[in-house]
Amino acid sequence: MKIFLDTADIDQITSLMPSQMVDGVTTNPSLIAKSGRDIKQTIAEICTIVPGPVSAEVTATDLATMRKEADVLSAIADNVAVKVPLTPDGLQLCAELSAQGIMVNVTLCFTAGQALLAAKAGARFISPFVGRLDDLGQDGMGLISDIVDIYSNYDFATEVLVASVRSTQHVTDAAIMGADVVTIPPAILGQLYKHPLTDKGLDAFLADWQKTGQSIL
């Protein structure tokens, strides 16, 4: 399963690249706003740091203006994935861009029916927002399971990109269900490494090793 970082923070991305765990980046207008930086400069810089897909979202809602924005964003770098909202105009643009060979990430997906339409529109990625469904007491990961099943029934090439991830449990559940990608805040990646028994066990190994007086080097 691929791991994307869900952030526009250049320093966080840069610091995590040596981990060899970062396969791409997703941004959205809120994450760009949080960065306090220009979207085009930020996406261009991220694309030089991360060789994998970097999602940059259009901010218009009408097809004509989204087309113009998509032209600007896709021209930034070859690894830009244009992010479009799951609306009729967004999916029409998705079909147009996909036909041109441009990666499209369809975002703000909350039902399996929406995901079906995005796949038919040729999306490279579909982004179901599991955390926001859970926040309403609905079954976010159940949606992922349904989408994975539907896509496998019809051999759709669209990759299921689990978004709005709130916990390491979301990550492991997504992997169990066969999702293609999770996009996670940097803090969640850090949490994936951690377990108290790992720390405790390592301390015990090193304490016993210390008593031997040996050195491997």
Ligand code: G3P
């Ligand atoms: O990539 C989408 C993600 O940033 C949304 O997350 O926590 O705002 O639901 P959240």
